[in-house]
Amino acid sequence: MTAGSVLHRAASDPTRSRGRRHPEPRAPFGDEYGCDRDRVVHSTAFRRLVYKTQVFLNHEGDLFRTRLTHSLEVAQLGRSAARALGLNEDLVEAIALAHDLGHTPFGHAGQEALDACLRSLQHQPNGGFEHNLQSLRVVDRLEQQHAAFDGLNLTFETREGILKRCPMRHAHALEAIEPDGVARRFIDRTQPSLEAQLVNLADEIAYNSHDIDDGVRSGLLHLDQLDELPLVRRSRGEVLASYRQLRGRRLLAETMRRIRSHQVADLVDATRLALDAAAPADSTAVRQREPLVRFSPEMAEHNAQLKRFLRGNLYRHARVVETTGRARGVIGDLFAAYLGDPQLLPAEHRAGDKPHRAVADYIAGMTDRFALREHCRLTGRTVFDGA
Ligand code: MG
16 A cells, blocks of 8 residues: 555544644645644754754764654654555654654653652642653643744644653643543543554654664674564574675664564554454544554564563663763753752743743753753753763
């Protein structure tokens, strides 16, 4: 099936979108999701992803994934699968490119540090910091690109895909602001669109694969170690069956490409079976079912193994932990400095009745390198050489 061919009857249909929060004329050619994707690409937050950490801090090397290249890889994998399944490629792309817009600098360490800072303000209870909610906040409120409204005013379907997870207390708070809105499904325990389900799994394929790739190229993981993973062993065996002499970089690249292909093919087959069995009448019917976009049980187990391997061997590697520990300190210092003296913030970030939230928004929007520069300016200390 190629682009432009018939969509699956349960695919999201832009002409039946639940629309935008601020009414606007229809997008040219009825291309509502393509319009969302374009707004994301032209946003400030999207450009900043290029200098935000995925696993390796931005200054550690030019060849590691950043949030930007990660988001592009998710979009590529998602679109390939969407095309094969007859799902809406533009919606998949819009969600994929926007799914990490709310990430802080310094990856998960940055998010945890900012969350801890907010939670420590016991006299001002607040929901802490959560990157899925922050991504929604970026596209709903923080982007300043339009004269008529704050945010990007994306369609309901793109926004629900961006809000991939939502703790119940936040779901109720969002539901109070936007009744029957994007948080409703967490309260009802229903599913999002097939396109949103697909992006979640494309995200998994992307990070499992590229974190192994970056891990090996950084020297923190060794190819031999990967032999404990049956999917890697099998894929490497396939490469060596055709290219017996292949070693090093090309062997790694060929192996990882085969792994991604196996995963996409498995996802497409398993999802087709699930769609055929469930036979949802339209895009609304899929919401009442189990998630229909899925891997086979065998591939789900392979993915769980990859995740466990990465957690044990890369994310908790002493060098990664040491670096992210320092990055945590940077976030903590910045938060304390801005909250202690709001005059240190740019004027447009001082407004509002919740200074802690304004500070969190400002810090969350920073790139790694801007955060390090600000930290040096405010404390006089350099945390990383060569940053
Ligand atoms: Mg991601």
